[in-house]
Amino acid sequence: MDDFLAARSQMALSLGFHIIFSCIGMVMPFFMAVSHYLYLKTNKIVYRNITNAWSKGVAIFFATGAVSGTVLSFELGLLWPKFMLHAGPIFGMPFSLEGTAFFIEAIALGFFLYGWDRFNKWFHWFTGVVVGVSGLLSGILVVAANAWMNSPTGFDYIDGKYLNIDPIAAMFNDAWFSQALHMCIAAFAATGFAVAGVHSLMILKKQSIDFHTKSFKIAAIFGTIAAVLQPLSGDISAKFVAKNQPAKLAAMEAHFETEKSASLIIGGIPNIEEKKVDYAIKIPGVLSFMAHGDFNAKVTGLNDIPKENQPPVAITHYAFQIMVGIGMLLMAISLAYFIALWKKKNWLQQKWLLQLFVLATPLGFIAVEAGWTVTEVGRQPWIIKGIMRTADAVTPMPGIAYSFYLFSAVYVSLSIIVAFMLYRQIKMVPKLYDLP
Known part of the structure; x- marks a missing residue:
C-alpha cells in the first residue's frame, strides 16, 4: 500500500467510524427529550426509566464521538498539510463554531446527567x-465545511494564490444547505431505525415489554418520518450535483455518453472499457427529469469529462445504488408502519412488523456510509473541487501505511468496546429499572 492510498484509507476509516458515533450522538438526545417530556406530562415512571437508559447511551456516544472527531481534526493537519495550509483560513469558521457547539453540548449533558431532582424539572x-x-x-x-470542498467559495484563486477571503461566504457555500439537510435527515432515519430495531428485538424476546414497546414507538416515529422525507432531500441534493458536479453525477449513474432524455439506471455492472452498464434496468428520460426537471434535458456524460478528472465510476455507482436501494426499503417499511398506526392497529401486535424493524437495524447506517462514499469518492480527484487535487x-x-494499520486496530477495538457497553446496558434494563 503506497502512502497516498494509506492516507486516503485512514481518513475513510476515521470518518466511517466517526459518522456512526456522531449520528447517534446528535439524534438520540431528541429521543431522550421526548421520553422525558412524556414523563413530566404523565408522571409514568416507565418514561423516566427510558430517559435514564437512553441518557447513558447518549453519554457513551458523546465520549466516543468526541474522541473520533478529535482524531479526524488532527488527521486533517497531519495527512493533508498542503490542504490545511490554504483551506484552513477559508473554511476554518465552521470548525471554530463547531467547537463552541461541542462545549455547550458537553456542559448541557453534564447538567442533564446529574440534574435529576436537583434542578427545576422543566429546566x-x-x-x-x-x-x-x-x-x-x-x-x-x-x-458545511465538507460542502465547501464540493463547492469552494469565499475567496479568489489568482495565480495559485488564495485572495480576498470571506469566511462567511465560504461557510454558507452553495452546497451547504442540500448536504446538511440530507445528512441530518439521514442521521434521524438511521438512528431511529437502529434504536427501534434493538427495542423490537427485545419485544420479540418478551423482555420488559412495556419499557421496550414505548421506547420502540418513540424511535420508530422519528425514524419512519425521516425515511419518508429522505427522498425529498435526496432530490434537492441530486439537482445540486447535476448542476455543480456533473462528473460526480455521471459516476453515480454510470452515465458514459452525454445525451438528452437520459435514462435512469437501476442496478447494473459498469463496463468501463466498453462504456456501458451491463444487466441494468433503464427507465428512459427519468435521469434528465430528476437532474434538471425536464424529461428532454441534456445530462453530461463521462465522455465530455477529461479522463484525469473523472471519479472512480464503479465505487461511486455501487455506493449510490446501495444508498438509494436502502432508502427505498426503509421508506416502504415506514409506510407499512404508518398504515399500522392509522388503519391496521392489529399489525402493531404482529411479529412480522417487529421483525422488519429488526432486519432494518443496520441498514440506515449502511446507507449513511454509502452516501459519504458517494460524496467523497465522487469528488475525486479533487480535494477542493477544481482547485486542488487530492x-x-x-x-x-513516509510510513503512512503503518499509521493506517495502527488506527485500524484502534477503531476496531473502540467499536468492540462500544458494542459491549451498549449490550450490557440493554441486558441490564430489567435489573436497573425493576421492570417485568
Missing part, C-alpha cells in the same frame, strides 16, 4: 433539549 428537561440542538448544530457546521495535498512524510 432539567431543557438541558436535554440543548444537548440535542447543540449536537445537531455541530453536525451541520462540520457538513494527490497534491497529501503529506510527504
Whole structure:
C-alpha cells in the first residue's frame, strides 16, 4: 500500500467510524427529550426509566464521538498539510463554531446527567433539549465545511494564490444547505431505525415489554418520518450535483455518453472499457427529469469529462445504488408502519412488523456510509473541487501505511468496546429499572 492510498484509507476509516458515533450522538438526545417530556406530562415512571437508559447511551456516544472527531481534526493537519495550509483560513469558521457547539453540548449533558431532582424539572428537561440542538448544530457546521470542498467559495484563486477571503461566504457555500439537510435527515432515519430495531428485538424476546414497546414507538416515529422525507432531500441534493458536479453525477449513474432524455439506471455492472452498464434496468428520460426537471434535458456524460478528472465510476455507482436501494426499503417499511398506526392497529401486535424493524437495524447506517462514499469518492480527484487535487495535498512524510494499520486496530477495538457497553446496558434494563 503506497502512502497516498494509506492516507486516503485512514481518513475513510476515521470518518466511517466517526459518522456512526456522531449520528447517534446528535439524534438520540431528541429521543431522550421526548421520553422525558412524556414523563413530566404523565408522571409514568416507565418514561423516566427510558430517559435514564437512553441518557447513558447518549453519554457513551458523546465520549466516543468526541474522541473520533478529535482524531479526524488532527488527521486533517497531519495527512493533508498542503490542504490545511490554504483551506484552513477559508473554511476554518465552521470548525471554530463547531467547537463552541461541542462545549455547550458537553456542559448541557453534564447538567442533564446529574440534574435529576436537583434542578427545576422543566429546566432539567431543557438541558436535554440543548444537548440535542447543540449536537445537531455541530453536525451541520462540520457538513458545511465538507460542502465547501464540493463547492469552494469565499475567496479568489489568482495565480495559485488564495485572495480576498470571506469566511462567511465560504461557510454558507452553495452546497451547504442540500448536504446538511440530507445528512441530518439521514442521521434521524438511521438512528431511529437502529434504536427501534434493538427495542423490537427485545419485544420479540418478551423482555420488559412495556419499557421496550414505548421506547420502540418513540424511535420508530422519528425514524419512519425521516425515511419518508429522505427522498425529498435526496432530490434537492441530486439537482445540486447535476448542476455543480456533473462528473460526480455521471459516476453515480454510470452515465458514459452525454445525451438528452437520459435514462435512469437501476442496478447494473459498469463496463468501463466498453462504456456501458451491463444487466441494468433503464427507465428512459427519468435521469434528465430528476437532474434538471425536464424529461428532454441534456445530462453530461463521462465522455465530455477529461479522463484525469473523472471519479472512480464503479465505487461511486455501487455506493449510490446501495444508498438509494436502502432508502427505498426503509421508506416502504415506514409506510407499512404508518398504515399500522392509522388503519391496521392489529399489525402493531404482529411479529412480522417487529421483525422488519429488526432486519432494518443496520441498514440506515449502511446507507449513511454509502452516501459519504458517494460524496467523497465522487469528488475525486479533487480535494477542493477544481482547485486542488487530492494527490497534491497529501503529506510527504513516509510510513503512512503503518499509521493506517495502527488506527485500524484502534477503531476496531473502540467499536468492540462500544458494542459491549451498549449490550450490557440493554441486558441490564430489567435489573436497573425493576421492570417485568
